[in-house]
Amino acid sequence: MSISSISGGYGGYTLPVHGANCQCPACQQLRADASIVPAANADSSQSNSANTVSGASQSGSADKQGNPDSQNGKPAASQTQNANPAAPKAPDGKPLNDAQQKEVTELKARDTDVRRHEAAHQAAGGSLAGAASFTYEQGPDGKQYAIGGEVPIQLSRGSTPQQTIQNAETVRAAALAPADPSGQDRAVAAEASQVEQQARQAELTQQNGNSKLSPLEKAQKASAPEGSQTQPGQHIDTYA
The missing domain is CATH 1.20.5 (Single alpha-helices involved in coiled-coils or other helix-helix interfaces)
Incomplete structure (x- = not known):
């Protein structure tokens, strides 16, 4: 801003000049x-x-x-993913490479299938089935995984043909219980079917023989302990 001078007159009176020093x-x-x-x-x-x-x-x-991640130019989420504590590690604590992680995944799946397979045998076998045993393999993460298993099944002849038939049916059902029976499972099932067939023939012979007996002979034969007439090889331990 600047200050300008003002000049003029009125009635013969002159106004003072205004300036920077006014x-x-x-x-x-x-x-x-x-x-x-x-x-x-x-x-x-x-x-x-x-x-x-x-x-x-x-x-x-x-x-x-x-925000320490701004110094590295990386978001916090990516650093969290890279340091995932749930990822499998080697026994020395080092992270597994891609091939090792794939192997661990396959071993876990195999372990689950084997245990489910043997559990099906046990459930169907009932009292004729024993405890399952497993074959293990150590994975890259140091853990043991089941890669094979077996369940003992006792295929025994009963004191009567009817009991033998029932046992054979149970063994065959236990051998074929898994959704994917193995070759050994099918072999056990075939053996149980053979024992069942023999027991049915014995049952038929017994029925025909009883029809020719007198009432007294039938009573004496029914009271006789047939279980004492065991023969070698009546008890067969197999694995399904």
Whole structure:
């Protein structure tokens, strides 16, 4: 802002010339106002500049202290995934490579199938089935996984042909219980079917023979302990 001079006349009276050194109240006020405005603008500019620098400094400090991932240029999620504690590791604590992880996955699936297979044998075999035993293999993670198994099944002849037939039916059902019976399972089932067929023939012969006996002979034969007439090889232990 500048101060211009004012000249003119009225009634022969000449107004004083106003200038930079004029000491009239109006000029003094104008000079005072002019000096206040630039000072206020300078203060405001310095304040805004200080705020901007302070904000940038605080933001940078926050990134360094509260967000360590900004220093590495990686999101926190990716670092969390790379350090997954649930991933299988070798016995020495080192992460497994892709091939080793695939092997562990396959061993886990095999272990599940084997245990389910043998459990089906046991459930169907009932009292004729024994406890399952397993063959294990150690994986890259140091754990033992079942890769094979067997269940003992006792194929025995009963004291009567009817009991033998019932035992043979149970053994055959236990051998074929899994959804994927093995060759050994089918062999046991075939043996049980053979024993069942022999027992049915014995049952038929017994019925025909009893029909020719007198009531007294039938009573004596029924009271005789047929179980004492065991023959070698009546008890066959097989594995399904």
